[in-house]
Amino acid sequence: MSAKEGRSQTFNRIVEASLNLFNQQGERVITTNHIARYMNISTGNLYYHFRSKEEIINELHRRYAKGMAECLNAAGELSASIDGMVAVMEKTLRHLWQFRFLQQGIPSMFPVNKALEENHRDFTHFQVANGVQKLFMRLREQEMLEGDDEQINFLAKHFLLIQWGWIVRPDITDCPQEDRSIVREGCRSLLHFLSPYVSPRFRAPFQRTLASLELQPA
Amino acid sequence: MSAKEGRSQTFNRIVEASLNLFNQQGERVITTNHIARYMNISTGNLYYHFRSKEEIINELHRRYAKGMAECLNAAGELSASIDGMVAVMEKTLRHLWQFRFLQQGIPSMFPVNKALEENHRDFTHFQVANGVQKLFMRLREQEMLEGDDEQINFLAKHFLLIQWGWIVRPDITDCPQEDRSIVREGCRSLLHFLSPYVSPRFRAPFQRTLASLELQPA
Numbered sequence: 103m104s105a106k107e108g109r110s111q112t113f114n115r116i117v118e119a120s121l122n123l124f125n126q127q128g129e130r131v132i133t134t135n136h137i138a139r140y141m142n143i144s145t146g147n148l149y150y151h152f153r154s155k156e157e158i159i160n161e162l163h164r165r166y167a168k169g170m171a172e173c174l175n176a177a178g179e180l181s182a183s184i185d186g187m188v189a190v191m192e193k194t195l196r197h198l199w200q201f202r203f204l205q206q207g208i209p210s211m212f213p214v215n216k217a218l219e220e221n222h223r224d225f226t227h228f229q230v231a232n233g234v235q236k237l238f239m240r241l242r243e244q245e246m247l248e249g250d251d252e253q254i255n256f257l258a259k260h261f262l263l264i265q266w267g268w269i270v271r272p273d274i275t276d277c278p279q280e281d282r283s284i285v286r287e288g289c290r291s292l293l294h295f296l297s298p299y300v301s302p303r304f305r306a307p308f309q310r311t312l313a314s315l316e317l318q319p320a
Numbered sequence: 321m322s323a324k325e326g327r328s329q330t331f332n333r334i335v336e337a338s339l340n341l342f343n344q345q346g347e348r349v350i351t352t353n354h355i356a357r358y359m360n361i362s363t364g365n366l367y368y369h370f371r372s373k374e375e376i377i378n379e380l381h382r383r384y385a386k387g388m389a390e391c392l393n394a395a396g397e398l399s400a401s402i403d404g405m406v407a408v409m410e411k412t413l414r415h416l417w418q419f420r421f422l423q424q425g426i427p428s429m430f431p432v433n434k435a436l437e438e439n440h441r442d443f444t445h446f447q448v449a450n451g452v453q454k455l456f457m458r459l460r461e462q463e464m465l466e467g468d469d470e471q472i473n474f475l476a477k478h479f480l481l482i483q484w485g486w487i488v489r490p491d492i493t494d495c496p497q498e499d500r501s502i503v504r505e506g507c508r509s510l511l512h513f514l515s516p517y518v519s520p521r522f523r524a525p526f527q528r529t530l531a532s533l534e535l536q537p538a
Binding site (some may be wrong): 126127129130131171206207209210211212213214226243252253259260262263264266267268270291294295297298299 | 345346347348349424425427428429431432444470474477478480481482484485486488495509512513516517519522535
């Protein structure tokens, strides 16, 4: 193994170990010392790759944003199909859940990490919010959804809030804290939310997909 | 002024100063030293009233929960009226915005404040989520809303997620960070969300109220 490969392997291990610790114990209480101890490496080795915890978080945010962009691209390439839409919803919910420490506390990190604040606001506003709005306009063109422009705009905003709240507010959604259930229940929740806007043409496949999600074992 | 009154006045001033600082600069970066300096009192005086920052936060959470319970009671006492419903929505959004540091970062505080985690989960689950669900069932009995039990249950959950997301995710909702606009735009957003479930009987006053919110100056 070359020095470069060795470096990149440890770099990736640090990022993955940090993601696990942040998700499980809360980013706020985890220090670079915890991460190094958990990985059984020296803090010197960790600092060779990352100068601070904030740099690790920024790398995790970069991966989170990359994954979200992939979900949006996958959604943009769909032909009009309810099952296709649900497959992308599942992919997106799984991705949000994988990076849940970001969803759960990101505004609390901004005062100590201005780079994160800027990256996150730009990404969420320009890519995610605009991307989902365009996507919903396209679903209307494909005659899957119905509504005037204002309704479609609100639908896109509310969809994002519910998708995101589903991951971070189990106290409201009362869903089990487990990957598979989160994803399935989250999809059911999003489909119920979209239901009044589904066009008559897509009503039958929509109801079939919803019923199949409700029949799956917990 | 008696010693007791003096104590309670400083106690309240600490709580209010902390709320301002937490909302403006982020709870995470504010210490008891910052609070004492901001108030021009000694840290000894502050520690006479609160042994830690967590105790101040728990007192703020108690006030937040009391205000939310008042909003729920006000909603429960309404006769079926769209304007009455909007008045309670405005009151609730104003209250959530006043305690926005809690909305924005509460899960990130749980690992350092177990009492907060228990109080918050119990309160949100048993009082808020159940309270809003009962409220929506009552609005159906009053023939303001329409839907089967499952639809009304999802409506209540999604309503809470949107109401809450509106305060914490300006990056999605793209609304100005100012009390009055937040409240008015948040109400418009919630009314658009409820719109497909409003019964024909209440459609005319509903549209009138929505139009009046859109006409108000920014």
